[in-house]
Amino acid sequence: MSSLIPHVSVLVCLAATFVSSNSKVYLASGKEPYGEASSSTNYLSKLGTKDLEAAVQYGVTQISMLARYENTLSYADVNVKDGTPAHGQLIDSKPTVAGHQASRDAEIILKASQYLVNKYCLRFGVRQAQCARELAKVKLDQTSLGKTCVAVNQNPHACDGQNTKYRSADGSCNNLKHSTWGKSNTAYKRLLFPDYGDGLSSIKELPNPRVLSNNFVDDGNSPENFKTLAMALWTIFVGHDLSHTAVTSMLKTNKSVDCCSENGVKLAPRHTHPSCAPISIPADDPFFSSKHRTCMNYVRSVPAVRPDCTFGPREQLNQATHYMDASMIYGTSAKQSMALRQKSGGRMLISGDDQISSYMPLHVNASGLCQSGDKCYVAGDARVNAHPHLTVMHTLWMREHNRIADRLAQMNPRWDDERVYQEARKIVTASIQHITYNEWLPALMGNKFVKKNGLELLTSGYSTFYDPDANPSVSNSFATAVLPFANSMINDNLGLYVENRTANSSVSLKDHFNRPADVQINYLDELIRGLTMQNAEKIDMKYTKTMTNYLFSDPDNHELGGMDVVSLDIQRGRDHGLPSYTQFRKYCGLEDLNSFDEFLQVMVKESINKLLKQYKSVDDVDLIIGALFEKSEPDSMVGPTMKCIIREQLTRTRQADRFFYDLPGVFNKQQLAEIRRVTLARVFCDNSNNVMSMQQRVFYKPMPTANELITCKSPLIPKINLKYWLD
Numbered sequence: 001m002s003s004l005i006p007h008v009s010v011l012v013c014l015a016a017t018f019v020s021s022n023s024k025v026y027l028a029s030g031k032e033p034y035g036e037a038s039s040s041t042n043y044l045s046k047l048g049t050k051d052l053e054a055a056v057q058y059g060v061t062q063i064s065m066l067a068r069y070e071n072t073l074s075y076a077d078v079n080v081k082d083g084t085p086a087h088g089q090l091i092d093s094k095p096t097v098a099g100h101q102a103s104r105d106a107e108i109i110l111k112a113s114q115y116l117v118n119k120y121c122l123r124f125g126v127r128q129a130q131c132a133r134e135l136a137k138v139k140l141d142q143t144s145l146g147k148t149c150v151a152v153n154q155n156p157h158a159c160d161g162q163n164t165k166y167r168s169a170d171g172s173c174n175n176l177k178h179s180t181w182g183k184s185n186t187a188y189k190r191l192l193f194p195d196y197g198d199g200l201s202s203i204k205e206l207p208n209p210r211v212l213s214n215n216f217v218d219d220g221n222s223p224e225n226f227k228t229l230a231m232a233l234w235t236i237f238v239g240h241d242l243s244h245t246a247v248t249s250m251l252k253t254n255k256s257v258d259c260c261s262e263n264g265v266k267l268a269p270r271h272t273h274p275s276c277a278p279i280s281i282p283a284d285d286p287f288f289s290s291k292h293r294t295c296m297n298y299v300r301s302v303p304a305v306r307p308d309c310t311f312g313p314r315e316q317l318n319q320a321t322h323y324m325d326a327s328m329i330y331g332t333s334a335k336q337s338m339a340l341r342q343k344s345g346g347r348m349l350i351s352g353d354d355q356i357s358s359y360m361p362l363h364v365n366a367s368g369l370c371q372s373g374d375k376c377y378v379a380g381d382a383r384v385n386a387h388p389h390l391t392v393m394h395t396l397w398m399r400e401h402n403r404i405a406d407r408l409a410q411m412n413p414r415w416d417d418e419r420v421y422q423e424a425r426k427i428v429t430a431s432i433q434h435i436t437y438n439e440w441l442p443a444l445m446g447n448k449f450v451k452k453n454g455l456e457l458l459t460s461g462y463s464t465f466y467d468p469d470a471n472p473s474v475s476n477s478f479a480t481a482v483l484p485f486a487n488s489m490i491n492d493n494l495g496l497y498v499e500n501r502t503a504n505s506s507v508s509l510k511d512h513f514n515r516p517a518d519v520q521i522n523y524l525d526e527l528i529r530g531l532t533m534q535n536a537e538k539i540d541m542k543y544t545k546t547m548t549n550y551l552f553s554d555p556d557n558h559e560l561g562g563m564d565v566v567s568l569d570i571q572r573g574r575d576h577g578l579p580s581y582t583q584f585r586k587y588c589g590l591e592d593l594n595s596f597d598e599f600l601q602v603m604v605k606e607s608i609n610k611l612l613k614q615y616k617s618v619d620d621v622d623l624i625i626g627a628l629f630e631k632s633e634p635d636s637m638v639g640p641t642m643k644c645i646i647r648e649q650l651t652r653t654r655q656a657d658r659f660f661y662d663l664p665g666v667f668n669k670q671q672l673a674e675i676r677r678v679t680l681a682r683v684f685c686d687n688s689n690n691v692m693s694m695q696q697r698v699f700y701k702p703m704p705t706a707n708e709l710i711t712c713k714s715p716l717i718p719k720i721n722l723k724y725w726l727d
Contacts, residue, residue: 044120044134049142052112055119055311056143059111063104066274067251078271080256085562086297088371088514088552090256092383095246095302098333099319100254102185105145106303106315107251113200113311128199135200136193136312149309153180166422167429167659169330169337171321174658175468180307182322182472182656184332187304187315188243188480189473191648192587194313194577201314201577206622207614209279209570210296213548214286216610216625217566222542223535224489227443227637230531230680230698232489233389234440238432239486240328240381242653243479244319245572247299248275257299264293264560275300277575279567287549291561298571307473316576318479320381322472324436324653326429328381329397340380346405346420348398349378357689359521360384360398371552375517388494388507391516392527399687401428404722412727423725430661431678431720433654439680441650443699445643446635453647455654459676463662465655472656477584478649480576481624482642484569488628489536492544497529499692501702501709510546510562511555525689532684532698539637541607541628570622580619581626581641588644593618602630602639670724677718685712686719 073079080086095103113135121131140146158172158179167174171182180186197204224231249256259276260266266278279296281288288294304317321327329348331337340361342349350358360377363369369385370376376385377394384394405424409415415423437457442450450456457463492510495503512519520527537544543566553562582593593599596618599608607629615621623641630639638646654660661667661675681694693709695702696716702709710716 044116044131044138047116047120047138052116052138052140052146052311053143055112055115056108056140056145058115059108062111063108063251066107070250070252070273073257073271073273074250074253074255076271078258078267078273080258080297081262083372083554084262085552085554085560086258086260089297089563089568090247091369091371091514092386092552093245093247093301094256094382095249095254096185096319096332097254099185099246099302099317100249102304103248103302103317104251105149106305106317108145109140109305109311110201110303110314113313116311117198117200129195130199132196132199132313133193136306136310138311140309140311146309149305153305153307153309155179166426167323167325169327169334170332171323171325171327174323174472175656176658177468178471184321184327185304185317185319186322186473187307188318188476188576189471190315191475191477191645192579192583194315195579195583196313196577199313203277203571203574206574206620208282209567209574210281210285210564212570212614212622212625213564213566214282215614216541216629217548218542219545219548220542222538222540224538224637225535226700227536228532228699228701229389229489229491229534229536231440231443231536231637232486233387233393233531234436234680234699235444235483235486235489236387236390237328237393238324238436238440239479239483240320240383241324241326241432242320242322242649243474243483244332244381244383245316245479246302246319248273248302258297259299260295260297264288264291264295266295273299277571279564279571287545288561291559293561296563296567298568298575300575301572313577316476316480318474320474322474322653323657323659324429324433325657325659326380326397326425326432328384329379329394329401329428330425331380336380340378341417341421344417345409346415346417346422346424347402348405350398350402351377358399358402359395362517369514371514371554372556376514377517385514385516387490387509388512388516388519389527389531391520392524392531395520395524396528396683396687397428397432400431400683401425403686404428407722408725411722411725415727426659426666427675427720427725429659430667430675431683433661434675434678435680435683437650437654438676439697439699443697444637445646446633448635449633449643449647453651455647455650457676458662460673462664462672463660466658466660466663467655468658470652470656472652474653475645475649476576477578477623478645481569481573481578481622481627482645482649484565484624485539485628485638485642487547487565487569488539488541488543490544490547491534491537492546494527495530495534496523496526497533498526499529499690501529501533503530503533508546509544510550510553510558513552513562515555525691528684528688528691532695533701535701539628539632539642541625569624573622573624578623581621581623582619584623584645585626585641588641590640590644604631668724674720674722674724677720679717681717682719685717 080090170184175181257273259278302317304315349361363376409420493506496505547565551563596612627641680698695707
């Protein structure tokens with residue numbers, strides 16, 4: 001090993017020479033630039049092909065140097081170790097091969113953008129934020145990367161000649177003019193221009209995420225009186241349909257990046273990857289200090305090429321399709337979708353011989369999806385095993401697909417496997433859309449809000465809501481700072497309920513992160529009943545310690561602890577350059593909050609006092625923190641800022657989808673009427689092993705005089721009649 005030391009030293013020095021994505025760029029004087037000079041920004045727009053290509057080639061060189069440096073990390077065995085909390089984190093956000101490949105050009109463009117900032121903006125004393133805005137207008141078109149980007153993202157004939165009767169697996173060609181809109185492995189949408197420390201990429205210096213978590217989070221319970229745990233799991237389930245943010249990996253090998261040692265200590269600089277942004281754990285941490293942990297792993301999210309093919313700030317990649325298309329069940333590529341199919345009768349793959357009480361296929365290399373053990377499931381989304389209830393939800397919908405496919409194949413013997421599969425998939429996707437907009441959204445934000453803001457579904461006839469000029473891309477703020485509210489709704493213990501709805505036992509969530517199989521097989525029905533009986537926790541700053549101290553912990557060694565979901569969510573928002581809570585309130589047209597005293601309009605005094613002790617300015621408050629501290633509005637589970645961002649997203653998700661279920665040409669009138677009868681209660685009844693009764697509205701607790709438990713055979717839980725699919 002001694003012969004490698006000079007080689008390592010040289011490469012570390014080389015790595016230090018290229019502009020790190022976490023570093024600021026300074027003038028020769030060492031001072032931050034100030035003032036704005038229009039001459040340089042005007043000059044940016046006039047740069048020729050030669051200048052821009054020089055920047056791109058600089059980026060290529062920097063990335064090549066980084067790849068060589070990564071070899072030294074591989075030699076030193078610096079990567080995520082199986083079974084550790086960081087392994088659980090990696091399973092949750094592992095880049096796919098396609099996602100990894102898509103990120104390479106984005107890395108080059110980021111380095112090229114930093115080159116242009118350094119060469120043409122700083123010399124004129126232009127603010128970095130202003131320079132970033134101007135760079136975002138500079139096209140890549142005539143560069144070697146730009147030609148590829150334009151060919152992929154702006155080809156009006158990409159869908160010509162393709163069969164567009166059914167959805168593609170990757171979301172492409174949903175919009176026939178803009179073929180890549182909504183496609184998997186494309187960038188999230190920005191509601192506001194990103195806010196990075198250097199304008200382009202670096203994480204802003206704000207209060208330590210773990211310190212904020214320790215000071216803001218209360219681990220007490222705050223149960224929703226009338227809402228069930230199904231609200232939390234549907235949020236996660238549909239959230240996985242719409243978004244999947246991955247972490248950066250090694251450029252050549254796609255191997256994992258680790259930023260802390262196995263024992264939770266910060267790595268030496270020579271072993272620290274430029275994509276590392278670990279969270280420092282303070283010496284007096286009330287939980288981790290006794291375990292001598294000072295470092296929580298955080299690897300920056302995979303960057304994405306800007307969809308308008310320009311230079312400019314870092315964007316993040318969404319590995320999921322941006323449509324509500326059940327991609328978490330069926331996959332996000334044609335290859336993945338085909339691998340999940342039986343290729344006969346239109347059915348999805350199962351494990352075991354029982355065609356009715358079946359489970360998803362088991363993974364042949366469980367370490368890729370499990371933290372330990374050899375029983376983890378394969379689905380359209382790698383996070384299927386993260387939580388026992390989530391695994392249950394996936395199982396029920398896999399069974400629903402096969403139930404529908406069997407009936408369609410029986411009725412239409414001339415249909416081949418492909419036709420049966422696509423028609424069953426179409427019904428399942430429509431069912432998920434209907435449940436989300438008809439049951440989940442009103443329960444989350446209130447019937448009045450849904451109706452007033454155009455989110456209410458029609459009860460008859462076809463919709464004319466589709467707009468081919470609407471872009472479906474999931475907003476970065478929705479995916480990064482709003483969907484994680486589900487983490488605050490989770491309970492420590494998962495109740496196991498028998499048919500008379502008494503909880504005879506429970507299982508601990510912290511024992512079952514990414515370890516679902518035994519629990520699901522033994523307790524599927526008990527867990528289903530638990531989803532519809534156990535209270536959800538309120539959406540606020542009260543989190544269970546399972547989520548703040550034991551996330552992804554090793555059940556055989558809980559003493560070491562795990563990770564903190566709140567710290568990770570805060571850091572991810574900063575990594576993505578999300579502007580502050582107050583900036584999003586302005587975007588939403590809500591009252592300006594210019595002082596902490598003015599926060600009294602939307603928060604309780606105790607919350608404001610906590611914020612005042614940690615943040616120097618109201619404009620520093622992280623979006624996710626401010627949104628969680630906001631008081632929920634009447635008839636709603638969330639505050640006004642979250643409602644605004646959810647409304648914006650769910651409006652476009654429906655408006656931009658050519659295949660949304662209530663549009664003309666998707667289903668005939670009789671079929672559409674049947675889709676409108678779908679409820680989550682019926683899915684639970686039809687696909688459980690032996691659940692015999694259910695309330696009609698599963699997001700609400702059963703009550704003796706309203707929403708009472710009734711037999712699954714009752715017409716009050718209607719069944720979809722598939723006779724209207726007879727060809």
